[in-house]
Amino acid sequence: MISNDSMIKVEHITKRFGKKVAVDDVSLNLNRGEIVCLIGPSGSGKSTVLRCIDHLEKPEEGQVYIEGQLLDQKDKNYSMLRRKMGFVFQHFNLFPNMTVMGNLTVAQIQVLHRDEAEAREIALKYLRIVDLEEKQDEFPNKLSGGQKQRVAIARSLCMNPEIMLFDEPTSALDPEMVIEVLEVMRNLAREGMTMMVVTHEMGFAKTVANRVIFLEDGKIIEENDARSFFENPQTDRAKLFLSKVMY
């Protein structure tokens, strides 16, 4: 299912916060249908890489290309390109002032100019996919963490993204809720969605990812297909990291 057309191409991006170099000359590529997990110790720059791809942080150096087109704030297709990406946050970031349905329809109506009936229909379709149809009229504060994250995923999907970016989508969840969210992501992967996932869930990375990118100190230390990476890591740092997180 993975084809050769590049969905995301990152070339030599660097991002600093004050003196701290959070991302240090990172380049990577993601093809259509590919699922890549970004892993690495805390503070290694995983989130920042992902946020730079979506331009939630603007890289100071280097370029990001989406489907071969340069992501450039000054360009008129900038927001159109950004909309090809859905972003799922560690802390969900649902809108507490709206119901689940409101969360799922607001951007469809405002940004894609769908009429309300159509937006609701699409919202329902994705709520069914994340198995939360019955929660459409609830406010987010009435949902469990796992349910919130599934709503957040559905909210992104309503915008018909071609790429989904996940920043530790299960890290804020109680263990028993991790599975339900990972299951949704697994299904998305099966449907052929192009995905980049920052995660500490090694089991997920091992079984779902095509490729793993291991980061440390803002640099890519090792990059390999998932199986090789977990069975036969090449660098000492990756070995050390895996020995700490796999038991």
Place this chain on the structure above:
Amino acid sequence: MFSAFDQIFTVANMQYLLRGALISLGIAAVSLLIGLIFGIIGASCKISKHAFLRAIGNFYVEVIRGTPMLLQIMIIFNVIPIIVTSFTGQAFRMNYYVIGIVAMSINSGAYTTELIRSGINGVDKGQWEACETLGLTHWQTMRLVVLPQAFKRIVPPVVSEFITLIKDSSLISTIGAIELMNSAKVLGATYYEYMSPYCLAAVFYLAMTLTISMFAKKLEGKLAESD
């Protein structure tokens, strides 16, 4: 101390104080509303991208919050007639109540600027980011996501501001407006006994402020429900 209490505590005098109380309440309410408009403008300046607007917003807030309200009232009391006269060429005497409202609105606007600004800034920045990734514009985010959440944080302190204004409206008695404070003074002067009217005025002030703060507690509970 309360030597003339029996003569003062009459229906007519209570009506007189009540009228003063209603004027205080009205002035505070109108000043709060106009102040809220100033506050919205001030907060928009303070969170603006433009350094110049931010500077104006800061200047307004710092000057007003850093000087006594009584002084502000006195300055407005003296300055407005001069300005109007310089335009019209005619001597001008403005209504005391209007001067009071102008001064209190400007004053209250500085405080509500800060309330609104911190209410908006208090909304989690993840909300902005989520909107950004969904493609919502800055203004759509503000209107549909941030302001409705900020509103809840702003309402309780705005109610406290209202209570403050009711009390501070007593300051405009100094320029001659006959609100509650001045009504009490007038009664005191009439009967050569001030303690009774002052204590009665206190009862009227408390009746207003306690009622509002009780109402505010209920409202706060309601607003907190969906968090």
